[in-house]
Amino acid sequence: MPAELVALGASGVVAGLLARFGRRVALPTIPAFMLAGILLGPSVTGVIDDPHELELVAAIGLIVLLFHLGVEFPLEQVLASGRRVVGAAFAYIGLNVGGGLALGFAFGWGVEEAFVIAGAIGISSSAIVTKLLGELRRLTNAETPVVLGIIVVEDLFLAIYLALLAPVLGGADSLGEAAQQFGIAMAFIVGLFLLARYGAGLVGRVIDTNEEELLTVLAVGLAILVAGFAEELEVSDAIGALMIGLVISRTSAGERVEQLILPVRDAFAAIFFVVFGASIVLGDLGSVLPYVLAAIAVTLATNTLGGVLMARIHGLNQRAAINAASVLLSRGEFSLILATLAIAAGLDGRIGPFVALYVLLLALVGPILAARSGGLSILLPRRILGGFRFVERVPIVASCPHLESIEPAAPTSDVCEQCVALGDGWIHLRYCLTCGATGCCDDSKNRHATKHVHETGHPTIASLDPGQNWRYCYEDEVLVPDPDPREVRREAG
Amino acid sequence: MGHGVHVTELFGIGKKYEIESSGEHRLAVIVHKDGTRELYAFEPGRESGPLVVRLDEEEAKRVAAVLSGTFFSD
Numbered sequence: 001m002p003a004e005l006v007a008l009g010a011s012g013v014v015a016g017l018l019a020r021f022g023r024r025v026a027l028p029t030i031p032a033f034m035l036a037g038i039l040l041g042p043s044v045t046g047v048i049d050d051p052h053e054l055e056l057v058a059a060i061g062l063i064v065l066l067f068h069l070g071v072e073f074p075l076e077q078v079l080a081s082g083r084r085v086v087g088a089a090f091a092y093i094g095l096n097v098g099g100g101l102a103l104g105f106a107f108g109w110g111v112e113e114a115f116v117i118a119g120a121i122g123i124s125s126s127a128i129v130t131k132l133l134g135e136l137r138r139l140t141n142a143e144t145p146v147v148l149g150i151i152v153v154e155d156l157f158l159a160i161y162l163a164l165l166a167p168v169l170g171g172a173d174s175l176g177e178a179a180q181q182f183g184i185a186m187a188f189i190v191g192l193f194l195l196a197r198y199g200a201g202l203v204g205r206v207i208d209t210n211e212e213e214l215l216t217v218l219a220v221g222l223a224i225l226v227a228g229f230a231e232e233l234e235v236s237d238a239i240g241a242l243m244i245g246l247v248i249s250r251t252s253a254g255e256r257v258e259q260l261i262l263p264v265r266d267a268f269a270a271i272f273f274v275v276f277g278a279s280i281v282l283g284d285l286g287s288v289l290p291y292v293l294a295a296i297a298v299t300l301a302t303n304t305l306g307g308v309l310m311a312r313i314h315g316l317n318q319r320a321a322i323n324a325a326s327v328l329l330s331r332g333e334f335s336l337i338l339a340t341l342a343i344a345a346g347l348d349g350r351i352g353p354f355v356a357l358y359v360l361l362l363a364l365v366g367p368i369l370a371a372r373s374g375g376l377s378i379l380l381p382r383r384i385l386g387g388f389r390f391v392e393r394v395p396i397v398a399s400c401p402h403l404e405s406i407e408p409a410a411p412t413s414d415v416c417e418q419c420v421a422l423g424d425g426w427i428h429l430r431y432c433l434t435c436g437a438t439g440c441c442d443d444s445k446n447r448h449a450t451k452h453v454h455e456t457g458h459p460t461i462a463s464l465d466p467g468q469n470w471r472y473c474y475e476d477e478v479l480v481p482d483p484d485p486r487e488v489r490r491e492a493g
Numbered sequence: 494m495g496h497g498v499h500v501t502e503l504f505g506i507g508k509k510y511e512i513e514s515s516g517e518h519r520l521a522v523i524v525h526k527d528g529t530r531e532l533y534a535f536e537p538g539r540e541s542g543p544l545v546v547r548l549d550e551e552e553a554k555r556v557a558a559v560l561s562g563t564f565f566s567d
Contacts, residue, residue, distance in 0.1 A: 074504050081502070130505055137545055140509060140521040140533050148504040374541060401515055 007040070007048045008057060011274040012267070014040055014047075026371075028128045030332040031363035033270050034356060037277020044282060051278040054271065060224065061272025062337060063241040064265045067223040069126070069155055070245020071258045075196075078152050088146055088313045089153035092306035092328070097122030097161075099302035100295075107291060109348040112168040116342040119161050120355050121295050122302075125332025126151040128363070132327050132370055142481065143320035146310055147327060155242075158334055162239045162341075163189055169345045170234040185235045192226075192243035196250045204251030212260060219248065219257045220264060236341055269333070276336050277356065279343070284353035291350070292357045299362065303329055315470050315481055319374065326373040329366035331359050400473045400480055402459045409436035411464055416440040418448045428465055430472075434458035450474075 015036040022032035040047040048054065078086070100121030104114030129151050138144055162169075166185035167178030195203065207218040223241055230240025248257050307325025311317065339355035369376065411431035416439050419426050426440030430449035435458060439448030449461055459475040471480045497513040507525040514520050519535040528550040533543045548556060558564040 072505065074502075077502055077504060126505065134506070137533070137541075137543055139503060139506065139523045139531070140511070140543070145501050145503055145509070148506065152504045401513065404513065 003049060004053045008054060008271065010040055010047050011036065011054070011271055011278075015270050015274050025364075026367045028125075028131065028330065028332065028363050028367065029270075030125065030128060030273055030336075031360045033273035034277040034336070034360065037274035038280055038282065038356070039277075040274065041278035041280065041282075043280070048275070048278040051275050054275050054278075057268065058272045058275035058340075059237065061268035061270070061275075062340065063224055063227045063237060064220065064261065065269045065272065065333060066238050066241040066337070067219075067227075067245040067248075068258070068261050068265045070242040070247075071249045071254060071261065073155060073246055073249055074152060075246065075249070078149065078156075081149055084313055085146055085149035086153060088310040089150040091309040091313065092150050093122065093154060093157050095302045095306045095309070096124075096299070097157075099298045103295060103298050106294075109350060112345075113342070113348045113351060115165055115168055116338055116347060116351060117295075117354075119158075119165070120335040120338045120351075121299055121331070121358070123154050123158060123161075123331070123334040124151055124328045125330045125334065126155060128330040128332050128366070129327055132330065132367060136327070136370060138323065138327070141320070141323060143311070143314070143316055143324045146314055146316075147324050150310070150324075150328065154334075159189060159239055159242050162236050162242075165338075165341075166235055166239075168347075169236055169341050181234055184233055185239065188230060188233060188235045189239060189243060192240075192247055196243075196247040200247065200250035203247055204253055207248075208251060208253040212256070215253060215256060216260045216264070219253070219261060222248070238337055238341065272340075273333075273336060276340060276352075280353050280356045284350070285357050288350055288354040288357055291354055292361060295354075295358050296361060296365070299329065299331075317479070322373045322376050323370075326366070326370040326376065329362060329369060331362050331366075335359050400460075400476045400478055402473050402475055403433070403471060403480055406434055406460070408433045408462070411438050412436040413438040414464070416444075416446075416448055419444070419446055422446065428463065430461045431464050432456070432458050433460040433462055433471060438464065 015033040018036045018039075019027075019029045019032035022029070022035075037048070037051075039045060041051065042049060051058075097118050101114060101118035103121065104117035105111075107114070107117065109117075129147065133139055133144055133147065163182065163185040167181040170181045207215065207222060209215050209218070223244055226244035227237035227240040231237045248254055303325045304322075307321040307323075307328070310324055311321035314320075335355050336359060339351055342351045343349075409432065412435075414429070416426045416429060419440055424445055426444040426446070426448075428441035428443060429438055430441055431438045432449070432452055435456070437452050437456075439450075439452050440446055442450055453459065453461065453474050460471055460473050462471040472478075473480065499511040499513075501509045501511070503509050503523070505526075507523060510522045510524070512520040512522065517537040519537075521533040521535075523531040523533070525531070530548045530550070530553040532546040532548065534546075535543045555564075
């Protein structure tokens with residue numbers, strides 16, 4: 001017993017101190033905790049003699065981590081945020097997980113292992129991304145709401161992916177058994193989803209109380225209980241914790257639980273990351289290095305592509321695309337969770353060190369790239385986001401006084417009359433928001449739109465191309481995307 | 494009342510308020526879930542590197558009182 005206490009305590013202290021030093025080299029906390037685990041583990045100092053001793057505490061860490069995720073999950077807002085955000089999220093997730101799956105199969109460690117690798121490579125760390133956005137002062141950027149939407153959708157995707165992997169992680173031997181386990185997992189998720197939708201009031205009456213002490217006890221107990229039940233049903237405890245968190249978020253106690261759970265989460269989640277690190281044999285890291293480097297290369301490629309797709313869908317420029325792609329690079333808690341479940345299921349032993357080294361290296365590279373993303377945006381050719389030639393360096397803002405003071409005119413024509421008269425062609429069309437005059441863009445030969453601005457002094461134009469809903473102000477030299485119809489309603493009220 | 498202010502939800506963080514101003518600086522306020530406020534002021538024409546002023550809830554109320562002319566000193 002004393003040995004376990006010392007190991008547990010040392011985990012917390014060393015993890016915390018290492019993370020403090022890590023901040024100086026811009027290392028996020030999660031990989032710092034993992035590093036502490038490696039140092040304390042049997043292959044280095046041996047303070048944690050046998051990581052399995054701390055299994056229960058680490059499991060609580062995993063449970064509370066996902067429970068908190070479920071509790072703070074903004075379900076309604078995501079559904080209300082519209083198809084574009086969800087579309088961008090699906091594109092991003094599809095690319096990254098798809099790329100990871102292809103890589104996983106290429107490794108040849110096994111089919112089940114490939115699916116675990118796909119998830120571990122494909123899902124960003126919500127914790128690190130959120131912190132990075134704040135540290136880089138990017139919270140007001142145009143692409144930030146989309147980035148946040150993506151990581152929220154990723155959380156939901158994780159739940160579904162874990163259900164998908166239930167047969168893999170539960171050790172199904174036949175197709176029939178696999179289908180059965182998948183069915184049970186889906187039934188469990190759907191059941192809790194329905195409870196969240198219709199039974200929230202009932203659950204609230206059971207656990208809600210004014211006394212914070214009791215609410216904490218009840219919430220933590222419930223989370224671990226449901227996670228345990230999930231384990232009994234051969235559905236991962238991770239799914240149980242996430243789903244019951246979702247249920248709690250819909251009750252009257254939701255917001256308070258979200259706050260109360262935070263210190264519990266921080267304390268136990270750190271132990272989870274440390275124990276993961278402790279279970280890594282240092283010598284194995286060298287042998288997985290080539291795989292890790294391949295994975296990082298794939299991640300860089302799929303992330304960049306995802307960023308470009310996201311920018312296309314939302315009408316943002318190259319800068320926004322690279323900003324988003326680089327900030328979403330970081331991997332962390334979800335990858336480690338998947339790896340932990342894989343190890344427990346007895347899959348290829350290389351997954352542990354592979355994910356550990358992958359997360360560690362990306363945690364160093366990611367923030368550095370994100371900080372330099374402004375410079376990196378030069379690398380994206382204009383073609384990919386065609387029609388945005390002058391938008392490369394132009395700031396995107398929510399409004400400009402010139403736009404607000406006029407009643408936007410409708411375009412008077414769907415061709416550039418002046419070009420037609422000259423017998424010329426054009427590339428894109430713009431129309432003046434003050435009088436509606438339609439002219440060709442600056443990529444075209446004659447640039448009639450800009451000429452109109454100089455001749456009349458009307459400062460604002462909008463794009464006439466289908467799917468492009470931005471406006472540009474020549475006075476302020478800013479790009480103003482079309483406001484969300486919902487926002488307009490909110491402002492009016 | 495909402496004229497001149499654009500509200501955007503930042504999932505997991507809070508709300509972003511972009512405030513129109515006729516001055517040359519672009520202004521925005523982030524209200525975090527935990528009550529912290531951050532005031533962002535951008536140099537004209539610059540998209541990055543804003544001045545960020547961090548205020549907790551109390552400080553924000555004090556600044557708001559001064560700005561709205563409801564501050565009293567003895």
